[in-house]
Amino acid sequence: MKSQLFDILSVKSKREILDLSQKTGVSYDMLTYYNTNNLLPSYSDLQSIADTTRISKIEIMLSMGIYDNELISKLSQYATTISKVLPAVIDDEKKHPIVLNPAFKTNFGKLYNADCLQALKEVEHDSIDLIFADPPFNLNKSYPSNIDDNLIEGDYIRWSEKWIDECIRVLKPGGSFFLWNIPKWNTYFSKYLNERLTFRHWIVSDIKFSLPIKGKLYPSHYSMLYYCKGNKPNYFNADRLPMEICPKCKSDLKDYGGYKDKMNPLGINMTDVWYDIPPVRHSKYKKRKGANELSIRLLDRVIEMASQTGDTILDPFGGSGTTYITAEIKKRNWIGIEIGPIDEIISRFADMHSEEVTLSNYRKRYNKLFSDEDTIARKKKGLWTHETFIKEEQLFIPIAV
Ligand SMILES: C[S@@+](CC[C@H](N)C(=O)[O-])C[C@H]1O[C@@H](n2cnc3c(N)ncnc32)[C@H](O)[C@@H]1O
Known part of the structure; x- marks a missing residue:
């Protein structure tokens, strides 16, 4: 179990928090904020808490379960020694599976x-x-x-x-x-x-x-x-x-400029933003x-x-x-x-x-630039479809868009 800041510092009552605040110069509100949200006090606050309580920064971080890369690399460096003082972890459920x-x-x-x-x-x-x-x-x-x-x-x-x-x-x-x-x-x-x-x-x-x-x-x-x-x-x-078009008038929502004829008739590459x-x-x-x-x-x-x-x-x-x-x-x-x-x-x-x-x-709408219904609607309105650009003598070279 990770400990809250006040447990580590053995601070329980409001009076003790006020006392700690006075000694460390860290406001009551900030101390409570660190404790409630399990946040590591910022650099100068942590330093003055450590100086006042004589509990080292490393001990506070370890007890709170907060590790920066420097601490992690120290723990790895001393892994053999540390593992010897840790109790063996016993997982009872693994011994008696249900x-x-x-x-x-x-x-x-x-x-x-x-x-x-x-x-x-x-x-x-x-x-x-x-x-x-x-x-x-x-x-x-x-x-x-x-x-x-x-x-x-x-x-x-x-x-x-x-x-x-x-x-x-x-x-x-x-x-x-x-x-x-x-x-x-x-x-x-x-x-x-x-x-x-x-x-x-x-x-x-x-x-x-x-x-x-x-x-x-x-x-x-x-x-x-x-x-x-x-x-x-x-x-x-x-x-x-499919390419995004206006649901009502079926016209283009983005300007593809002169690249329309190079668009892949199988549709637009999926991005990591889904609308x-x-x-x-x-x-x-x-x-x-x-x-x-x-x-x-x-x-x-x-x-x-x-x-x-x-x-x-x-x-x-x-x-x-x-x-x-x-x-x-x-x-x-x-x-x-x-x-x-x-x-x-x-x-x-x-x-x-x-x-x-x-x-x-x-x-039905995937893996094509326009759905079948949209292709028909666009043709009726004289708007381009991928077929506009496919001419028999022309070799189609798709690009990723
Ligand atoms: C956000 S909902 C999942 C909705 C689901 N993706 C769907 O489309 O219907 C989360 C579900 O996890 C179940 N749940 C919560 N804790 C669980 C646990 N420890 N083991 C199994 N199911 C759990 C809840 O009862 C709830 O029905």
Whole structure:
């Protein structure tokens, strides 16, 4: 357990904090701010706290669980000595594994109704091609599972590191790991993952219609970390997207100048900023009550990009089962886990056909510059289409845009 600053300094009451403030010259408010947010005091504050309390800066940092690169390199240098004084770590659960059975099975998948930390133990090392994880964001939301979504920051991060470790263990060499979260948490997780996997992308997905927060910038994106195990992914193939046009008048939104005729008729290269993932907000489209259901369009994109038919996908936070239904439609094997009620996931499979139709409508738009309907509409309006530039005698040389 990491300790809060006041625990390390043995400061408990308001009076003791005021006393420390007077002796160190660090204001009461700043001391409380460092303690509450588990932040390392800034250089001069840390120095004067260390001088006053005679607890060294290194001891404060180690106790708070905050390491800079200099401290890390010192710890590595003295690893043999340090490891001798550390108690052996005993993992009782590994000694007595609990055997779990899936609560639901389909042609391609199996779903565990359990805590992911327990169920992940059922999964073989190095066996999964693609992991997609959309955990609770610790934003004090209410879930059907009644999990505590309002943990102390340090506890949320520690818990996350545990399930991330398990995901890394089960991922195949060359497998891909996607972690969907709000940017705040992904700043911590990217640091953790950078020391364990290979960074591929920080993908930004635009959130339409989010709510403004007073005193802050309007939050307008989710972030999705994309890592792979080993130097490069076993499989990567991003869809190409249609060119953005005005939905009403169908004319170009960007000026491609004299390069229109050089554009790839298969569409635009996908970037790491996604504007076309719709939120699932309207209750008519939701598969379960409450928030936090992702669009099958997002899962389709991730699954297409980083897996092939017959691969195995794991999602440790089932929710309404978006990953599982998309994987099933796309003929990927899947392993699902959800701690809360799973009846809505199961009933989603009974109505799989309608989701298959939705997905195929989405997919009709990919890997071409304009959808079939847009091509017809543009031709009617005398606007260019990629066919405008294909002349029999002309050899088409695509460029990446
Ligand atoms: C953000 S939602 C996932 C939504 C999902 N991606 C979808 O599109 O429907 C997170 C889910 O994780 C579940 N959960 C929370 N803690 C869990 C745990 N320890 N093990 C398994 N599931 C957990 C919650 O009950 C919730 O349904």
